[in-house]
Amino acid sequence: MFAKPFRVKSNTVIKGSDRRKLKADLLAAFPLLTADELSELIPNKEDLNVVKAYAHKGEAVTFYVLQKNPLFFELEKRLHPTVYVLWLRPALLPVFRTWPPVLQKLAGGADLMLPGVVVPSSGLPDVRQGESCAVTVVNNRAPVAVGKAAVSTSEMRSLGMKGRGVCVLHTYMDYLWAFGDKSGPPSLPDTGSEEQDMNGEEYDISENEEEVEKCEEQQSSGETLLDQACCEELKLADPEEDQVEISDEKEAQNQDDQKTPQETMDALLLQCFLHALKSKVKKSDLPLLTSTFLRNHMFSCCPSGKQLDIKRSSYKKLSKFLQVMQQQHKLVRVKELTKGVESIVEVEWKHRELRSFRVPEETDVEAAPLQDAEEGEITYQPPEITILYSVPARLEPLFLDAKKRKGTTMLPAEVRSVITEYVKKNELVHEHNKNYVTINPALCDCLLEKSEYQEVESLKWDDLFSRTLARMQECYQVVFPGQAPIIKKGHIEPVDISVASRGSNKKVTVIKNLEAYGLDPAVIASALQRRVQASTVIQPVPGTKDRVLVQIQGNQVHQAGNMLIDHYQIPRKYIQGLDKPPKSGKKK
Incomplete structure (x- = not known):
């Protein structure tokens, strides 16, 4: 739980x-x-x-x-x-x-x-x-x-x-x-x-x-x-409907473990539909565009941590789902008031299925999907990311005096300090110009190219440090609150936000590499779904085994970026794709 x-x-x-x-x-x-x-x-x-x-x-x-x-x-x-x-x-x-x-x-x-x-x-x-x-x-x-x-x-x-x-x-x-x-x-x-x-x-x-x-x-x-169904006690809203509710819950208990992902999405779709009718829609709202009903009411009724995606259900389209709700369940009546545009024109408010539906106790997710954490709440805390450098075999002679062997990771400031001590200990500071360091055989082997062996006799301090860091293996350390540090070679991949075209030139926003920063893609997808009122999908990243991407309908680059920066406190330098979001083309 x-x-x-x-x-x-x-x-x-x-x-x-x-x-x-x-x-x-x-x-x-x-x-x-x-x-x-x-x-x-x-x-x-x-x-x-x-x-x-x-x-x-x-x-x-x-x-x-x-x-x-x-x-x-x-x-x-x-x-x-x-x-x-x-x-x-x-x-x-x-x-x-x-x-x-x-x-x-x-x-x-x-x-x-x-x-x-x-x-x-x-x-x-x-x-x-x-x-x-x-x-x-x-x-x-x-x-x-x-x-x-x-x-x-x-x-x-x-x-x-x-x-x-x-x-x-x-x-x-x-x-x-x-x-x-x-x-x-x-x-x-x-x-x-x-x-x-x-x-x-x-x-x-x-x-x-x-x-x-x-x-x-x-x-x-x-x-x-x-x-x-196994762990919760039955809650009976209406004594006259006790028998119906008990049989429904027993049936759910027996079938819950056997549901396919498609059946699970069908059940979630029905739940959000009933929830929206019972708590969001009023008689005065009718007639109500079906697209508005989905975007403003059903999405906001989706439980926290879940994603409502009609394409993953057996209905595939909202119009087909509403057709079933009209013909088989007799819950609503849908009519095409304008050519090609359907609206809900009538709701059967006294329908037994609608009356017996219990609205979840969770507060309105539309009102507070990303509120600031209240006192005592466990919220996401961004990791502390530190750039490190590993000592390679070629540069090991420069670090032996500091007892830094091959593979030792250090901060850039530590590298600078070790190299400075090496220069001073070996009296390599240029006697006429202290801004330069005289190259000895060890520095020559470690930092110079073969073509420079006979030509370069001294280097500036900044050049000395930059050459040293350039020849070291770059690493990064990630520290999540309450966990041991994780050190990996190379550069940390930034969160990548991009816009792609799908189908008939429809735009979708794709977000990758959330896992590197301890972010749960399902949570991000659910939060964005409620924030922008658009459907989201989680898909595996091609060529990987344990990484997924979040796909959102429309160009939501700024919305996604603002949420990651403002709410999740991911530094802007670790988010890629915010500077040049694709602009919609102008019709000629």
């Missing part, structure tokens, strides 16, 4: 009455938690903050934060502890164990599949479907994930330990964990598990590599992003 950034709506200090109510709710939700233990977790005399936020799929969630660490989060009126609390009270929830390699899958947004569960000699914990539970890895009792049981313990056994076991809500290393102090899990020996033998020796995972790999493969084959 928190595998992607969430958006903070408010961050306030809790009132005294709300604190007392929270404590009562926690004691009721967690029977194993005593009043004294709760007082230690939530002291009366320390400020406790209430943070209301929206997850990337639009779910409304509330955090209770003490000393910058989130302790509990509330989802669908149910309280769950974070890993920070479970590290202090590891026995607070029923625990399922898994292998350490599976943790990476869980942190990426996957659920815990039953083939990846390590069953201890004492058996599985007794849980009911939907009950809160924790996940640990073998040999450490400190929980690394929190979720809900997808099925009861008895059903897990009857299923032969196949299928989904725990719908994961929060993990160590996700964005909710990063909201806190980012501390790691403590080492708590798991003395009660079968992973230790009679002598207390730890279970050796290396002896069971085949089993670990098998579980990891099964976990990978069954992994899925958080399944809302």
